Amino acid sequence: MSKIERIKAETDGLDVLPELLRAARDGWETLSPDHVGLLKWYGLYAHNTGDGHFMMRVKVVQGKLSLAQAETMAGIAEEFGRGVIDCTTRQCFQIHWIRLENIPDIFERLERVGMTTSGACGDITRNVVGCTLAGLAHDEIVDGYATAEAIHEHFLDNKLYSNLPRKYKISVTGCTEDCARGLINDIALSGVIAEDGTRGFNLRVGGGLSTQPRFARWMDVFVTPEEAPEVIEGMTGIFRDAEENRKARGKARLKFLVDRVGPEALREELEKRVGRPLRRGVPKPPGPGEDHIGVLPQADDAFRTVGLVVPVGRLRASQLQELADLARKYGAREDDALRLTHQQNVLLPWIPAEQVDALLLEPLIADLTPTPTLFQRGLQTCTGKEFCGLAKVYTKSRAVEISKFLDEHVRPNGHGEDFRLHFAGCSSSCAQHQIADVGIEGVLKKVDGEFVEAMDIRIGGRLGENPKFGDVVIKKVPNWELNDTLLRIFTLYETHHGDGETFRDFAGRTEPEWWTNELAPVEEDDARLTARVAASSRPEGSDSRAEGVRA
Structure with a gap:
């Protein structure tokens, strides 16, 4: 058993919270060296400087933020992160320069607006990504956001699945563009319509990058939105129980299990886990995805979404607050004020069509532009x-x-x-x-x-x-x-x-x-x-x- 597997066997990552809060009181130096890595289960990575500063990652399911959440993140970054916040390729936020003594205050602020760092890092189900325009676009096959939320809630703080062989990434998209980059995720649900008109998802598994990249493989499985959490739970259980994957960190991702046994054998085992045969998939090639930059139409023609480029994914906290201010000024919905994309950018949805020209004249738009250069x-x-x-x-x-x-x-x-x-x-x-x-x-x-x-x-x-x-x-x-x-x-x-x-x-x-x-x-x-x-x-x-x- 590797050192990391031994540590996880002795202490579940989700059980490190009391030690984290104690270290917040007594000092980061009091952490057990073996447990510093377990802080990842609560979104915390130690900086390479080794001086008590951490990066904190916060989950944002499919990148959808309320006004209160955007303003809370801006405030945390301003007070505790030297005024800088990073957008990630998994539609999350990351803040650097975090010190553990500030974690109780930060966690309380996040909880008040329905946000969490739990499972943002570590060998656990990560942030569920999806179509940035979920619920907004003309061409949505099925409500991918609702399914992503259901999967997120199903696995959040679930100790049955908090000790996986390695990190575990889930992508859900209900749009025709298939824009959630499912091919490079461990689990990919992609919206399709079955022959009888049932709307649901194709399932692919085993994608991932790093030194041995793989595209997610076709499982020939169709699932409805109602079935999705159960089916994903079955697949996750197979991965959790794959002891071969725990022998070496470099061979621990789901893609290596797919390599060994193949999609057909995995489907058979999946059907045993859920206790019934699963419908066959709907033939459809994966899409290339979209970046959603520019002024985009919404399904409700009275509104537009404005996609803005964030240079190298790095925002000043003041810019994030300005984005929230603009969302409020131009009538965005309180519960759907900003969207984060897979390419580290940000969208302002629900902008009235007649207000777009005025928005584009705002000073912030000179820095975060909907009309970027080629590079x-x-x-x-x-x-x-x-x-x-x-x-x-x-x-x-x-x-x-x-x-x-x-x-x-x-x-x-x-x-x-x-x-x-x-x-x-x-x-x-x-x-x-x-x-x-x-x-x-x-x-x-x-x-x-x-x-x-x-x-x-x-x-x-x-x-x-x-x-x-x-x-x-x-x-x-x-x-x-x-x-x-x-x-x-x-x-x-x-x-x-x-x-x-x-x-x-x-x-x-x-x-x-x-x-x-x-x-x-x-x-x-x-x-x-x-x-x-x-x-x-x-x-x-x-x-x-x-x-x-x-x-």
Whole structure:
């Protein structure tokens, strides 16, 4: 049994709350070293500085926020998080610089507005994601939000499923666009209509990224909204009881169980768990998803949703409060004021159609825009080395620099309106770089006897009917060569693509070896290389780089 499995066997993650509250009173240093990791079950990750600061993640089911919840999060970030809050790719909020002595106050504030950190991290069911426009769009097949809420409530604080082999991610979408990125989740429910007119979901299982990515596999199972919590509970029980998955953390995700036994055997076991045969699925390819940026129609034509880009997913607390103020000013519903997206952005729903032009003139819209540049729009980043102990490189501030550089030097010319550039600080893929048109992964490279920040670059990732993980086409690009290398990639596209061919289509028909040959680095002499290393070694302390992103 691994050390982590031993710790979980001795103390359930949900049982660490009393120790957390005691440490809030007596000091973080009094925590048992074995139990620091268990704080993840309550949304808390220790900073890489090891000085008593934590990142706190708060669940937001399918990214839907009330006015009170948005204002509460803004207040917590302002008072306890140095005025900064991050949007995640799972429609959550993260706040850094949290100290344990403030946790009782923070938890009380969250509880008052119906929010929780329970299960936000750890080997447990995570935040249930879904369509950002659930309940708003014209083309909704089934109410995915209601199903997501039911699943969330079913598993919240449920100790039957609080010790899983590894993290467990659930996606539910009821829209025709299939925009909840189900293919990279452990469990994916996607809205369909059966032959008899019954509305429900197809089930796919075993998606995930990191070092051994998999797309979720077809289970040939159809479930109604009423059946969904029970069926997901059965599948989760199978995963919980899979002892083989507990032997090594690197082989612990559900995708490896699917690899071993296959979808058909899993379906048979699932039917045993629920005690009846399950209806077969409705043939339908997965959709590519949407980013929901811009002024969008709602099912009720009197209203619009305005999707705004949050640069690298980082908000000032004051900006979040301003968003809540704008929602209130323009008549948003108290219980549905803001929506968070899978691409770390934010939406304002329920804006009266006649008020849209006035909203777009508000000063905040100059910073959080519905009309972003090409490289702002699809930019995703993880936390990076600023706070994360796994990351090899800084991501947030460097991504701002990259997008600015590319927007200055690359002329938009058919790249695709939703071109995706994702930047991950390590192989864990929190920024989902394997499904990006261009994905960057932070690594280290030894140059002139020193380790420097470098990047592997992938090209050609995509979701949809013919999904594909991006191929690594060039490895260990030194940080000082990254911008130029990216510019060469787009120059190659400009030079060789066909009429009307997007970057995604071009990458889909282009062999990785072609990119590798074309991007082969130019050798530098020793003196010039040493100068490059020295120039790249500028201080990159977490505080100064964070301020750069906030500006």
